[in-house]
Amino acid sequence: MDPARILQIITNSTWMVTKLVGSGPVEFDKPQYQAEILENTNRDLLVQLRARLQPQVSGPVEFRIKEGNESGYFSLDRQTGRLTLNTPLDYEEQQQYHLVVEVRAGEATSEAKIDIRVLDDNDHAPLFPRALHETQITEEDDRHLPKTILTV
Template identity: 35%
Template sequence: MPFYSTPSIRYKITSGNIGGVFAIHNTTGALYVAKGLDYEKLKKYELRLTASDSFKENYTTVLVSVKDVNDNPPVFEKSSYRTQITEEDDRGLPKRVMRVSGILG
């Protein structure tokens, strides 16, 4: 009975990996994010993956959509605040002392 070894399969990203933000494990085919994604720079990626053994290869396309999140820090309206609150004056509580806002983008 002849012995036939199973050729190992190798995986690679062959196109669409703009900025090298994705990586693939060459023996398992696990695809992962290697660098930070930025929705404002690129909203979608179309990756072409290749799987090959010693004899043949095959291809597939993976579409990745980047979800937008608020990645900006909160902003204070002023650089410093000063207020006076009268002792034991509980009328109109709570009282606004400062304001912070977030900026999308």
């Protein structure tokens, strides 16, 4: 086999192992996060982001939303990595949100994706004027049939 080809295979393998082990100076715990939220709710915490630092990196870690928050529905605490909701979401308006977040430590950065799925809730649940409705139907009485049992 050609020595240049062998060197290329070794280099590519080393790169793949390095990426799998995670040798970046700062990295998210996961490359992708997922969250589900019922529409019209004010759930505070959607996702808790966490980052790992290599020993050679020092200084504070800073999180930010890089893409996908044009409507301003989400907030990301720069120091803690807590992704929260600013306003209730509406399933009929949009069912999914895709954010790209970044963590920075000094000059080192890393990105992760967050997929947020909005779950449908019945916005138009029926309302009854009374909790209990009663009527009486006599067995084998076919007078006045059909008989109205409940009128809304």
